[in-house]
Amino acid sequence: MSEGQGRHFLQIPGPSPVPERVLRAISRQVIDHRGPEFKKLGQEVLEGSRAIFKTSGPVVIYPSSGTGAWEAAIVNTLSPGDKVLMIETGHFATLWRRMADRWGLTVDFVPGDWRRGADPNVIEAKLAEDGQRAIKAVMVVHNETSTGVTSRVAEIRKAMNRADHPALLMVDTISSLGSVDYRHEEWEVDVTVSCSQKGLMLPPGLGFTAISQKAIAASKINRMPRSYWDWSEMLNSNVNSFFPYTPATNLLFGLREAIAILLEEGLDCVFARHERLAAATRAAVRAWGLEILCQTPSEYSPVLTAVVMPAGHDADQFRQLVLKKYNMSLGAGLSKLAGRVFRIGHLGECNELVLLGALSGVEMGLAAAGVPHRAGGVAAAMTELGAHQADATPMRKVAAG
Ligand code: PLP
Numbered sequence: 466m467s468e469g470q471g472r473h474f475l476q477i478p479g480p481s482p483v484p485e486r487v488l489r490a491i492s493r494q495v496i497d498h499r500g501p502e503f504k505k506l507g508q509e510v511l512e513g514s515r516a517i518f519k520t521s522g523p524v525v526i527y528p529s530s531g532t533g534a535w536e537a538a539i540v541n542t543l544s545p546g547d548k549v550l551m552i553e554t555g556h557f558a559t560l561w562r563r564m565a566d567r568w569g570l571t572v573d574f575v576p577g578d579w580r581r582g583a584d585p586n587v588i589e590a591k592l593a594e595d596g597q598r599a600i601k602a603v604m605v606v607h608n609e610t611s612t613g614v615t616s617r618v619a620e621i622r623k624a625m626n627r628a629d630h631p632a633l634l635m636v637d638t639i640s641s642l643g644s645v646d647y648r649h650e651e652w653e654v655d656v657t658v659s660c661s662q663k664g665l666m667l668p669p670g671l672g673f674t675a676i677s678q679k680a681i682a683a684s685k686i687n688r689m690p691r692s693y694w695d696w697s698e699m700l701n702s703n704v705n706s707f708f709p710y711t712p713a714t715n716l717l718f719g720l721r722e723a724i725a726i727l728l729e730e731g732l733d734c735v736f737a738r739h740e741r742l743a744a745a746t747r748a749a750v751r752a753w754g755l756e757i758l759c760q761t762p763s764e765y766s767p768v769l770t771a772v773v774m775p776a777g778h779d780a781d782q783f784r785q786l787v788l789k790k791y792n793m794s795l796g797a798g799l800s801k802l803a804g805r806v807f808r809i810g811h812l813g814e815c816n817e818l819v820l821l822g823a824l825s826g827v828e829m830g831l832a833a834a835g836v837p838h839r840a841g842g843v844a845a846a847m848t849e850l851g852a853h854q855a856d857a858t859p860m861r862k863v864a865a866g
Contacts (some may be wrong), residue, residue, distance in 0.1 A: 507706030
């Protein structure tokens, strides 16, 4: 699309659009990462990140993608041959499992159909069976971005406590942090993994691990080699608000601004806005007569909705048409869902009218692609949003710039 034809609609479930305020915060001269100005920035982002993860403990920030933070979680806490319990919720759980295999862990991978979240009862049963306490970690993806299913982490923690099992709990919040209620400390999570380019509304390039004291204790005795990802050097430097190697300074300027935006709106309001937009999206999908991939209403994702394409129609061709005709990017089906689903992202810098624009593009695209559906999805979404009128977000400062 050329300039002057309106803006691109980036409706994939991350990277998500970056607010103007964040873009402006990033767009400035680099500073000395060992100087006094950086020390203030380091202090603010390390402190601010704790508020977002809801922890009083350390949050380590890497110049990396989320995959790097996955690796940091593994190499800092586990030893080759350790047994871990993982749940097949979708593509990203499968990739994390592959990484665990490569690091020589023995993975008990509970199979799943990619339509529901990690079942706390299954986790409890697996841990109860583990009389030898061989399982060293339970590793789950909070929001499975490939399927639009959000696992119930608080219930998983309760299940682990009921089994009275000492395994570490590690949670991937890569596509949930800053969009879905999450409480690292209250839920006694040991390692929370996340990244910058989704709910935090930043460009890609920062990876995070929030760490419990139990995880730090594990990192002192585990036997996995690491250097770049080593928590101890990070934590030592972070005490003085510095980093052991060159940090992604300008992304940290952006992080400081993004945290301010989230806290100005209030995290509870941010989460409620995501819930509203997700409910409206599901209302549209149902009105079109299409199927939502997620099978469990209590696990519907506030971040994205994966829509099953009717048999005989290719979701990727549909997405290409929508991109070409309406300048909107929708999320692709990943690995075994390729061509079978498309994903609508409704996270981060998104409000009612942005969502309705996106849903209009989907509805027009369905008609243009000859996909069997009923009209009226956008109207159904408007009705759903109208039902929540009292909570509707007034024009956020972020949108007004
Ligand atoms: N985990 C989840 C749930 C994701 O959605 C993604 C990426 O979309 C990843 C892990 C991998 O993160 P990254 O691509 O930043 O390395």
